[in-house]
Amino acid sequence: MESQDLRSAGLKVTGPRLKMLELLENTQGRHLTAEAIYRQLLDAGEEIGLATVYRVLTQFEAAGLVTRHHFEGGHAVFELERGPHHDHIVCVHCGRVEEFYDESIEKRQRAIAEKLGFNLRDHTLTLYGECNKPGCKGEKNAR
Amino acid sequence: MESQDLRSAGLKVTGPRLKMLELLENTQGRHLTAEAIYRQLLDAGEEIGLATVYRVLTQFEAAGLVTRHHFEGGHAVFELERGPHHDHIVCVHCGRVEEFYDESIEKRQRAIAEKLGFNLRDHTLTLYGECNKPGCKGEKNAR
DNA sequence: TTGCGCATGATAATCATTCTCATATATGAT
DNA sequence: ATCATATATGAGAATGATTATCATGCGCAA
Numbered sequence: 001m002e003s004q005d006l007r008s009a010g011l012k013v014t015g016p017r018l019k020m021l022e023l024l025e026n027t028q029g030r031h032l033t034a035e036a037i038y039r040q041l042l043d044a045g046e047e048i049g050l051a052t053v054y055r056v057l058t059q060f061e062a063a064g065l066v067t068r069h070h071f072e073g074g075h076a077v078f079e080l081e082r083g084p085h086h087d088h089i090v091c092v093h094c095g096r097v098e099e100f101y102d103e104s105i106e107k108r109q110r111a112i113a114e115k116l117g118f119n120l121r122d123h124t125l126t127l128y129g130e131c132n133k134p135g136c137k138g139e140k141n142a143r
Numbered sequence: 144m145e146s147q148d149l150r151s152a153g154l155k156v157t158g159p160r161l162k163m164l165e166l167l168e169n170t171q172g173r174h175l176t177a178e179a180i181y182r183q184l185l186d187a188g189e190e191i192g193l194a195t196v197y198r199v200l201t202q203f204e205a206a207g208l209v210t211r212h213h214f215e216g217g218h219a220v221f222e223l224e225r226g227p228h229h230d231h232i233v234c235v236h237c238g239r240v241e242e243f244y245d246e247s248i249e250k251r252q253r254a255i256a257e258k259l260g261f262n263l264r265d266h267t268l269t270l271y272g273e274c275n276k277p278g279c280k281g282e283k284n285a286r
Numbered sequence: 287t288t289g290c291g292c293a294t295g296a297t298a299a300t301c302a303t304t305c306t307c308a309t310a311t312a313t314g315a316t
Numbered sequence: 317a318t319c320a321t322a323t324a325t326g327a328g329a330a331t332g333a334t335t336a337t338c339a340t341g342c343g344c345a346a
Contacts (some may be wrong), residue, residue, distance in 0.1 A: 012343055014293065034334080051293035054334060056293095070213050074303085075333060088260055100258050106228050108248050109270055118232055118272035125268045127252055129261035157313055157324060177303080192326035197303060217334085218302060220320095 009063035015050050019044075024080040031069065031077040031097050043051065071097075071126060087124075091131035098131075152206035159195050160202075162187075167223040174220040174240050174257065175211065213271060214240075230267075235275035241274075 002021045002051050011017060019041055027040075052090075057078050060066035061088075066119065071090050071143045073078045086099040105125065113120035146156045154160060161183035162184055167175065170183075183197045190283045200221050203209035210222050214233055228249075229242040247270065273279075 003288085003294075012275065012292070014343070016294070034252050049165040049297095052294055058335095070215075072213075082231050085284040088257060089259055091261065092264055098261075100255050100259065102255060105204050107327080108245050112243050113232060113270055113272050114244060116232055116243065117275040118234065118241075118270065119275075120270060120272040122236055122271040123269065126266065127256055127263060127270075128267075129256050129263040132262075157312070159325070182325075190326085192328095194304075195325055201304095210331070 002139040005065065009060075009065055011059060011063065016046075016048050017056055019046050019048065020053065020056055020060075021065070021080075024078070031075050031079050033075050033077050035075070037078070063079075069124070069126075072128070087126065089127040089129060091133075091136060092128050093130055094132060094133065096136070144206070148208065152203075152208060153255050154202060154206065158189075159191050160199055162189050163196065163203075164192065164208070164223075167221070174214075174222050176218050178218070180221070182226055183228050212269075215271070225280075230269065230274060232270040234279060235271050236273055237276065237279040239276060239279070 002018055002025070005021060006013050006017055020037060023037060023040060023044075024030075034050070034053050034057060037057075038048065038050045041048045041053075057068070059065060061068050061078075065081055067081050069077050069088065070081065071077060071088070084101065086101040087105075089100060090096070091100050110120055110122055145161055145168070148164060149156050149157075159217060166180060167173075175201060176185075177193070177196050181191065181193045184191045184196075190199045200211070202211060204221075208224055210224050212220050212231065213224060214220060214231070227244065229281055230248075232241050232243060233239070252259050252266055253263055262280060
């Protein structure tokens with residue numbers, strides 16, 4: 001149960017934290033903005049403050065439960081950390097996000113960091129492009 | 144001269160634009176925040192407004208003279224566009240930025256986008272690590 | 287159950303960035 | 317060189333995302 005995830009992260013089990021974890025787990029798309037989380041919880045009848053959403057997201061991030069991404073557009077998006085590392089490709093028209101993992105890229109990154117004298121800690125790789133999904137806003141413009 | 148760069152970018156040649164271009168060209172480090180540009184121009188005795196700095200940076204970006212990066216930390220940094228594409232590795236302690244280019248990574252990115260049905264437009268790849276430069280704030284913490 | 291300390295919600299504050307608008311200026315035509 | 321006009325500028329207000337403050341509430345170990 002989610003309570004365990006919280007406990008083992010060293011966090012007290014509270015209503016807001018449980019609700020947020022649930023929402024993150026049950027949301028397809030998986031990449032949510034703080035505002036979106038706040039709105040959805042309000043709409044679901046929960047009583048929660050925006051400040052709490054930000055606070056808890058930061059705690060989740062520190063605990064490794066969640067990853068914060070800075071895609072283009074000025075606001076951060078949060079993603080539940082399940083499964084192994086991956087990077088992202090984002091549609092510049094509709095914002096759809098796909099994930100991918102490429103071992104040869106990972107390997108090159110490690111080699112590059114070493115060559116430049118850095119102890120690699122993290123990285124962000126995000127591709128931006130026009131997707132081919134029907135209904136994507138850019139359908140007409142694309143090509 | 145810089146005036147030509149501005150003209151061919153379709154921009155009028157004005158004092159603020161010239162000063163900003165000069166500063167970008169003569170700054171080592173090369174990755175400047177809008178505030179930093181503003182401060183340096185003020186310190187140099189120029190009369191310029193912060194709004195102008197932001198406006199002009201946006202114009203430079205649109206004209207391809209400058210690239211905007213969103214490294215961690217909530218503020219954008221701007222870099223004069225000279226030479227070919229490259230990615231970055233940033234020291235998490237001292238903020239030092241190095242550049243690199245890796246053709247095999249570029250190639251894999253194109254292949255991945257295609258496989259996922261995206262028309263690749265752009266990408267950001269930033270590595271974060273601890274650098275080995277003497278004087279880096281993280282010297283003690285780092286191994 | 288009780289007490290304490292951390293958690294929460296409302297709201298103010300902050301930070302980076304953008305907008306507004308009156309004034310100043312670059313530039314093409316005269 | 318002079319003018320007319322569209323564009324650029326600077327000061328400060330406005331915005332949007334995020335963080336801090338603080339009084340109150342609640343999880344949890346004893």
